[in-house]
Structure formats: C-alpha cells, structure tokens
Amino acid sequence: MKRVVYSLLFIIGIGSFEGISGQKVAVASTQTNVAITINEAPPVVPNVNQVIPSSLSPASIRGHPQTTNTQYSHYPKTNGKLSPWWQPVGIVLCLLVGIRYLFYKQKTERRHLL
C-alpha cells in the first residue's frame, strides 16, 4: 500500500515539476472587443412603372370590364422605353394586307360574275 502511495506522490511531484517548468509566462496582455451588426435584407418594393399585363390590372381582377387606365401600358418595352418604330410599321403592314385582300376578293367576285 505504501509503495502505491509513494509511487503516486512521486508521479504527481514529477508532473507538477514538468508543468511548472514547461509553463510559459505571458509578460504582457490586453484585450479588444469586436462589434458588428448584421441587418436583414429590406423588403422588395415592386416598381410602379413596371408593365403589368391587362389580365392582372385591378379592374379585371375585380371582375369588372377593363376601363381606360393610363397607368398600365400595353405596349412592349425595350430597355424600359416604348418602341416607337413598330406602330407605323404594323399599321402599314396591316393596310397592305387589307388592300391586297380586298383586291383579291374583288378579282374572285369578278371571275365568278364572268
């Protein structure tokens, strides 16, 4: 029993000595506080100038017929601006097709009459 106790004391003594001798002493010390704030992303607000399809206009959603509302544009946009060129081109094309159709109709009617 004594041997065990002496052995334990010897081991503890050696361990303490090693611990003390191996320990480094800090000769200067200071501390610094760090602070940062993380904010949540702000809610996404829809752009009021954005093109809204007529089917989603407030009037149609409520079940009422579409009323004249200048707030909602049905024209296509390019880079956020109305395309000025397609309207006259479209009108001219429609006229040409219409005139061509009328001439064709008249021709076929004349042939039938003859």
Add this chain to the structure above:
Amino acid sequence: MKKIIVSTALLGGLMGTALFLQSPVHAAENNKTNANITVSGGGLTIDELGEINFESITLNGQQQTAKPTAPKTPALSIHDYRGKTTGWYLQANYETDKALGGGMTLHVNPSSDQGGTATPIDMGTDAATIYTLTTADLSKPDTTLTLDPSILVPKNTPAASYTATIIWNAVEGAPA
C-alpha cells in the same frame, strides 16, 4: 668661523631635505570617486486597443466581407523595454464563451514596422501566434503591428448585433 659655515650648511641641507620630502606628501592627497548606477529592464507592454467596430452588413443572399470602421486601421503597439535581445512573440485568441457567433470568421492579416514574422490567422478559441520576433533590436524598442482585420459574413448569418472579445498575449522567448 668654520663652525658657523658648517652649521649653516647643515641647516640649509636639512631644510632642503624637508622641502624635498614635503612635495610627495601633497601628491598623495588626490581623491577618487566611483559613479554607480543600476539600469533595470522596464518589461514588455502592449498599449490598450479597446474596440474594433466593423461596418454594418445588410444580407443580400451572398457571402460578404466586413471591414473595420472605427478605428479604420486597427494596430497594436508593443513596447519592449526589457533591455535585452531575447525575442518575443504575440498570440491571440477569443476569450472563453466570447467568440463571434453567426458562423462568421474573423480574419487577421498582420504586418509589422520592423523585422520578424507576421502570420495571418482565423481567430479561434485556441491561442494562435500572429507575430514572432526572434531577436529583439535594442535600438528599436517599439513595434507597431497593423492588424488589417476583416469579418467573413456567410449568406445565412442570422440578422443581429454580434460582439466578441480577443485576448492578446505577448510572451518572452520563442513559440513552442
């Protein structure tokens, strides 16, 4: 008459001998003074760097990096007044239970205004060596260590205010 001459000669000889012997006695009276002074080492000290405040971050779905705003260029001033050339090193770590939360990482990229080795680290709870001076230069007792810290904010960091405490330790000798 002869007696008078002999007596006078003897007297004169005695006086001359006395005068001749007196001069070395004066030379032996010179004094010495020893000047003593003890110079003690003043130790190794670090100036206090109380706070580093970082810019506020607004989450945007991407990982972001926050830079310090006050002070804009945080630095540690270390003074070595030990009066010896033994080296020293600086370690840094978070204080227990005072680490930065939210999955954020505090990165320190130090640089020194004199020789030595500066090592970039990601701050943790275990002490990490950020600067080592193998041999101290007695003519350069003051060292400024610019920290250049930044915080990496992951995209999934919860919105909140965060604080952490860093402990800086200057240790004499060489790191283990």
